Amino acid sequence: MIWSQLPQFFVSGLTSGSIYALIALGFGIIHNATGIVNFAQGEFVMLGAMTMISLTQVVGLPLLVAFPLAVLAVMAVGWLMEIGPIRRARSNNILILVMITVGASITMRETAMHIWGKTPRTLPPFSGEEPLVLGNAAILPQTLWILGITLLVVILLGFFFNRTMVGKAMRAVAENRRGAALIGIGVYRMTLLSFVLSGGIGAVAGIIVTPITTMSYSAGVMLALKGFAAAILGGYGSMKGAVLGGLLLGAMESFGAGFVSSAYKDAFAFLILLLVLFIRPAGLFGKEEIKRV
Amino acid sequence: MTKTRKKWIFFLGLAVVVALLPLVVKGGYYLLVLNIIAINGLVVLGLNLLIGFAGQISLGHAAFFGMGAYFSAIFTAMYNTPPWATLLVVMVFTALVAFLLGIPTLRLEGHYLVMATLGFNIILYILMVQMEYWTGGPSGFAGIPPLHLGSFPLQGDIHYYWLLWSILLAVFFLSLNLVDSRVGRALRAIHENELVANALGVNTELYKVIIFAISAAYASLAGSLYAHYLSFISPKTFDIFYSIEIVTMVVVGGIGNLWGGLLGAAVLTALPEVLHAMRDYALLLYGVILMGVLVFFPEGLLPGLVKLWSEWRAKKALVSE
Numbered sequence A: 001m002i003w004s005q006l007p008q009f010f011v012s013g014l015t016s017g018s019i020y021a022l023i024a025l026g027f028g029i030i031h032n033a034t035g036i037v038n039f040a041q042g043e044f045v046m047l048g049a050m051t052m053i054s055l056t057q058v059v060g061l062p063l064l065v066a067f068p069l070a071v072l073a074v075m076a077v078g079w080l081m082e083i084g085p086i087r088r089a090r091s092n093n094i095l096i097l098v099m100i101t102v103g104a105s106i107t108m109r110e111t112a113m114h115i116w117g118k119t120p121r122t123l124p125p126f127s128g129e130e131p132l133v134l135g136n137a138a139i140l141p142q143t144l145w146i147l148g149i150t151l152l153v154v155i156l157l158g159f160f161f162n163r164t165m166v167g168k169a170m171r172a173v174a175e176n177r178r179g180a181a182l183i184g185i186g187v188y189r190m191t192l193l194s195f196v197l198s199g200g201i202g203a204v205a206g207i208i209v210t211p212i213t214t215m216s217y218s219a220g221v222m223l224a225l226k227g228f229a230a231a232i233l234g235g236y237g238s239m240k241g242a243v244l245g246g247l248l249l250g251a252m253e254s255f256g257a258g259f260v261s262s263a264y265k266d267a268f269a270f271l272i273l274l275l276v277l278f279i280r281p282a283g284l285f286g287k288e289e290i291k292r293v
Numbered sequence B: 001m002t003k004t005r006k007k008w009i010f011f012l013g014l015a016v017v018v019a020l021l022p023l024v025v026k027g028g029y030y031l032l033v034l035n036i037i038a039i040n041g042l043v044v045l046g047l048n049l050l051i052g053f054a055g056q057i058s059l060g061h062a063a064f065f066g067m068g069a070y071f072s073a074i075f076t077a078m079y080n081t082p083p084w085a086t087l088l089v090v091m092v093f094t095a096l097v098a099f100l101l102g103i104p105t106l107r108l109e110g111h112y113l114v115m116a117t118l119g120f121n122i123i124l125y126i127l128m129v130q131m132e133y134w135t136g137g138p139s140g141f142a143g144i145p146p147l148h149l150g151s152f153p154l155q156g157d158i159h160y161y162w163l164l165w166s167i168l169l170a171v172f173f174l175s176l177n178l179v180d181s182r183v184g185r186a187l188r189a190i191h192e193n194e195l196v197a198n199a200l201g202v203n204t205e206l207y208k209v210i211i212f213a214i215s216a217a218y219a220s221l222a223g224s225l226y227a228h229y230l231s232f233i234s235p236k237t238f239d240i241f242y243s244i245e246i247v248t249m250v251v252v253g254g255i256g257n258l259w260g261g262l263l264g265a266a267v268l269t270a271l272p273e274v275l276h277a278m279r280d281y282a283l284l285l286y287g288v289i290l291m292g293v294l295v296f297f298p299e300g301l302l303p304g305l306v307k308l309w310s311e312w313r314a315k316k317a318l319v320s321e
Helices: A002-034 A041-058 A063-088 A094-116 A141-163 A165-175 A177-182 A187-213 A220-234 A239-259 A262-279 B003-024 B028-054 B061-079 B083-106 B112-130 B156-180 B182-192 B194-199 B204-230 B240-253 B258-296 B301-320
Strands: A132-134 A137-139
Touching: A002 A041, A002 A137, A002 A141, A002 A165, A002 A187, A002 A220, A002 A239, A041 A063, A041 A094, A041 A187, A041 A220, A063 A094, A063 A187, A063 B258, A094 A220, A094 B240, A094 B258, A137 A141, A141 A165, A141 A187, A141 A239, A165 A177, A165 A187, A177 A187, A220 A239, A220 A262, A220 B112, A239 A262, A262 B083, A262 B112, B003 B156, B028 B061, B028 B156, B028 B182, B028 B204, B028 B240, B028 B258, B061 B083, B061 B112, B061 B204, B061 B240, B083 B112, B083 B204, B112 B240, B156 B182, B156 B204, B156 B258, B182 B194, B182 B204, B194 B204, B240 B258, B240 B301, B258 B301
Parallel strands: none
Antiparallel strands: A132 A137
């Protein structure tokens, strides 16, 4: 009976939803600071996972050391991307900057293909493979890691944006770039920080999801699409929206696959997304943008 | 020389080049590349009108391209409908779908059209892969009948060269006129300042939706021609990567510059073929070149080159004085 599988669908929806939420947060942070949709967000995720795989399996570092190092490495990639092509661009047209991130995403993807090859790779689960059975649902330990780490990232980000001076400065830039510059906030530094931060969050998402799904050089594209969809679903630029949008998209996908057909899983998720856009275009938690004269 | 006269002289020049090119270019492979440039050029032309004048990006033009290709294929191959009539009906239908998609999304600022078109593209791609009875699934749809002119069947690359480039030139001519018409002026006004345009009585929302529908119709036309030309289509051609590629061609060529768009289509269609010798590194170079062009020529390749040329001429004039 399909109803008895409901808890299982819920668990798997929550798992992929957490990952989408993290990617959506990455999109939101860069968008708030710059107005750019960063097409390389998925590549941050992929690079995080691939670096982690190299650090643990080739260099032989223990998990606890390799995890932060891999995150730092992708933060450095975000840093390079901002001080390189984004800052050097002789234009402040958002469309041009967005297309530059498309170029960056192709470049990163192809570089990754040359470094790590075309075959998908995987990481061992952080702790064991014995699933916990809870009622009708079997929960892998890795799922708990994913949920826990996502929750931790969300709490830390909340603390950063609401309680620290730098975080508040970033929010000020998002609210009004010129006004922020006028009161002495280094707008360019905040832009740089947003790329570094997004790189880090992307890397975390990639590292924690790889033991379940495996990772290949081209996996970033679909992950970015889902994260982007989650961000729109929740309301683009809203942090709360990103998290809830991610979880909702994951759940929709999982239930769609279970009740409708797994072949149409992605179509189902995007169809609901289109409906949401038509009915409530600002997303579920976004502010309706009012054009002022 | 007036601006319009200059424009028509350039257009005539392009037509002459197109007419003379087959004398120089021999061999099926080069003609194939030229024909694909014409097909991409058609899609780029439409998208350029949208991006350049409505200021909105569509990441779903591969879907409209695919609708043209698959509907033409299904109706002409499975139900023996006349190809040209089918092509026209499909064009109108695709424009209608775009119109409906555009109404709720185009009145909003921001990334909503991007997302709506992206989602639409993904859904259509999945349908192409899954509805095997109609589309042939992932292995594609073969045996699409060729086009006829009267009773004369079009066969081989050279026939299609003449057909595709004639159609591209005709649509290009129409688009150049469109830009200078009342509609074009309204669209340019929207691009300059939407608020002012609105205040002056331009129905900005309606114009944006119309231009979106027209651009989708161009893509559908290109798709139908593509299907009849190659007689085989598969879903991979119509995934979101093609949508991104087309946007790239517009941006690299020069947003809102129809001539630049044509150049962008030619350069970026030919580039992977040229880079093919680099084998595995072709795509990597493509990415780096794309970034380089956008960083150093953000206004687009053609306007950028024109600027360099006029700067050089000014410098030369200064020296000779």
